[in-house]
Structure formats: C-alpha cells, structure tokens
Amino acid sequence: MQFDLKNLPEHRVGFWLPKDRRLITEWVNKLMEKARKKNISDIDPLLQAFKKVVTSDAYLNALSVSMFNEVPNVPPYNTDPDAQPEVKSFNDMLLAINTIITAAPPWSDAADRSGLIGFPINAVLDWPMATASGFTFFLEPKVNGCLKDVLTKWCKYLQDIHQDSNLVLHPPNGWLGTDGLKALTAKGNQNGLSAADTYIFTQLYVCPNPDDPNTLGFKSWDAFFTREFQDNMRPLDPKADIVHACESAPLQYPVSNVQLTDNFMGKNQAYSLQNMLDNDPFAEKFVGGTVYQAFLSALSYHRWVCPVDGTIVKVTHVPGTYYSENMFQGFFGGKPDEAAPNNSQPYIASLATRALVFIQADNADIGLMCFIAIGMAEVSSCEVFVKETQHVKRGDPLGTFHFGGSSHCLVFGPNVKLNWIGLPPKDDNRWQDMDNYHVKSGLATVYSSMKH
Secondary structure: OOOOHHHOOOOOHHHOOOOOHHHHHHHHHHHHHHHOOOOHHHOOHHHHHHHHHHHOOHHHHHHHHHHHHOOOOOOOOOOOOOOOOOOOOHHHHHHHHHHHOOOOOOOOOOOOOOOOOOOHHHHHHOOHHHOHHHHHHOOOHHHHHHHHHHHHHHHHHHHOOOOOHHHHHOOOOOOOOHHHHHHHHHHHOOOOOOOOOOOOHHHHEOOOOOOOOOOOOOOOHHHHHOOOEOOOOOOOOOOOOEEOOOOEEEOOOOEEOOEOOOOOOOOOOOOEHHHHOOOOHHHHHHOOOEEEEEEOOOOOOOEEEOOOOEEEEEEEEEOOEOOOOOHHHOHHHOOOOOOOOOOOHHHHHHHEOEEEEEEEEOOOOOOEEEEEEEOEOOEOEEEEOOOOOOEEOOOOEEEEEEOOOOEEEEEEOOOOOEEEOOOOOOOOHHHHHOOOEOOOOEEEEEOOOOOO
16 A cells, blocks of 8 residues: 555645645744743642653653754754754743643734644644654654643643633634634535535534623633534434544545555554554454545544444554654655645554444445554544443544644455445545545445345
8 A cells, every 4th residue: 555645735734724834834933932031940840750760761862862963954944033943852842831821822923824723732743753763752752642632631720621722712813713613613514515504503513502792601721622513413314324423634545455464664654453452362354354534624523433233342452653654754854744644644544543443234245344443643632432231323423633633544354345436536636625424425336246
C-alpha cells in the first residue's frame, strides 16, 4: 500500500490549522510574547515535572536541546521579528504550553488575523518535531507520559462547568460569533458528494439554551465540542450493511490487501496491522483485508457510532505518541509538513494514542471488524461508551473524542467483499478536497458469500 500524497486535501486535514503558514507564525509569535513574561520556575507543576524528567536524563536532555538547534536558520523557519525561530528552546516550549493550557482554543483573534488554531501546542512544535532529534524525542515513552499528564489536566479544565473555558464561544470573535457560526454551519451542512444542506446551527445541533446569545447554553468548551446532532439530522441508512461511524471526510480510497507488518515509518506509510492493533492476536485475522480511514474536522461532530450490527468482543485503550510525525514529512524528507502531522495519517494510525473496538458483526459476510479511534496531537482523549459482550446496532453510540478528534479507521477481514456507497473512483480528482459524509449514512454493502 502506498499513501497517496498527491491526493491529500488541499486544506489542512480537519481544518485544525490555517492553510496560510503566515497566520500560524503570527499566532505563535504573539503567544511567545505573552509566554515569556512568565518565569520558568513558575510554570504549572506538571510542566515542572516534565522539565525534571528531561533534564535529569542525559539522552533526553541532549535531544531537547538539539531538536531546536537543528531547525534551519533560514526562512520560513526563522520567522520571529528578530529572524529567529519563534520557539528557541525546550524552556520556550514549556512556557508556551503553560500559557496554552490556561484557556480553551480560541476561534480567532481578529486583531492578529490568526485564524483557527485548533492545535495550539502542535503549532508551537511544528518545526522542532520535524528535526531528526525531535523525531526521536517525541517517540520516547517518558516524554509521552509527561505530555499525557499535562493534556489530561487541560482536558479536565475544558470539561469543568465551573471553569471559564466557554468564554471562547462568545461573539463577536468567538466560535459562536458571525464568522465562527458561518464556518461551523457550513461544515455541518456538508453531505459528501451530494448537495449541501441549508440548516442553521441550532437546527443542526442540540443547544441547551438557544436563547443564550453568548454560549447557546454550553457550560464548557467540551460540552460544545462534543455536542449532539438534533434527532432528525442524521437518519440511519437502512439499506447499508456498514454505515459511516463518524462525521468525516475519507482520507484516501480504501486500501486493500493490508499486511500484518509493513513499513509505516517509510516514505509511503503503509498500514501495518500488528502496530495499528497494538500486537493484538486478532490482527492476524485481518491480513489481506481492507482499511478505510477518514478524518474529523475541528468544525464538526466528534462522536462515533457503531458501523455494523453486532457484539462488542474487545475494547482496548492504547497509550501512544502525541507529537510524532513520519520522518519523511520532516526535514529528512526535504520540505517539512507545515501542519504536521497533516501528512502522517497512516503513520499515526500505528503510533498515536487510540482506542480499539473489535465488533463481531451479526452479518456473517462481515464477521469480525475493528473500529480504531486515532488521537492526534492535543485531541487524544478517546472515550469508549460500549462494553465487551454488549450487543449493538448500527448508529448506536460508540464513543467520543474530547477536545475534537483526529481520524478513525475501519478494518475488515480478507473475505469481506465491499461495495462502497457514494465514494469517488480511486483516481478521481475529487479526492483532493473531500467534504464530510454524514455519520450513520451508508458507507458500504457486502456481497453475500452464498452468492459468490
């Protein structure tokens, strides 16, 4: 399998970062101006613990220094007002994160023209994580353990109704201001290759208090981000054997003949079942099968539903990386991904924090399949709602991302004969800029083994 980079979306995957790199640069420079007003000794205790873990380990400490020194001192990488990188050191990185985790991600700052910075920590780390030392640093378990602690604390703040995380919703420049609502509504009205709908935001989504002009009744950032569709907005396709598990845009044409082990770290980013499924014995059952991967938008719906009727066989939570990208998408590959890990989706399917839900379908022509929720950068909180032995129906609640979502995979065995519904042909140029397909809409039917 070869990851088809030429057919990647022209926009940032999921709209988590602006397409215009200059807007990211402006935002990071403003952030660092604010962050450097704080003394490194006064940062959050979890970040102080992170600093201690790194500086007390000679190997990690060396990497933490060199990953910033290896960023080339040429445009567009030295882009602060003094022609230096925006983030110059590991201490700068900690100061930046310390500032970020005190608030929810803003929609925009009109004065700074920053656009949507849905991955604020990712924006800070874009260049250091693209270096050889950064590639190694962000694979280290101790580093990811510290990052998990920090992000978990931030997630709790974003969920706490007694905090002020919903302030970023307020008009005129918040998520529920004119520009924010326009973008959110446009994304919610997308319908794959079909004509877009024309609903307003409150028709699309359940809002606790539609009459509240500031928050629509959402008491926290997480409540807004995990909002539900109105009951009539996403009907189940009764004719499909498999439905879309997420409101999402397909990443590439479904990949067949996937292997147990393959080079997911290589330039072409193969799907490697053993790595994706965390060495689960079930991985062998999918060798030669098919992987469908699609990504979620920062502007959209972040819950997952059951793609098939069946029984939950196993649920596994896999701790993983947060800021690792494929090395060929960094400086090693020549021109680094300006919104990493935008171009590393199959790679992070094998490495990122994720949840695995194995389902034994009632339909014998599907058999055992697996839903994989893949966290990316900050959005790595995967909450599964179902339990082992539970029987589920297509469209039943399966789980959710907190603070957004990344991508997901559906994995099918080698004997499943899939007939895709509404996807363009493999080489169609529409793959370059796919819209969201409705959650619960038809994804595929299967050919019966009794007929073939």
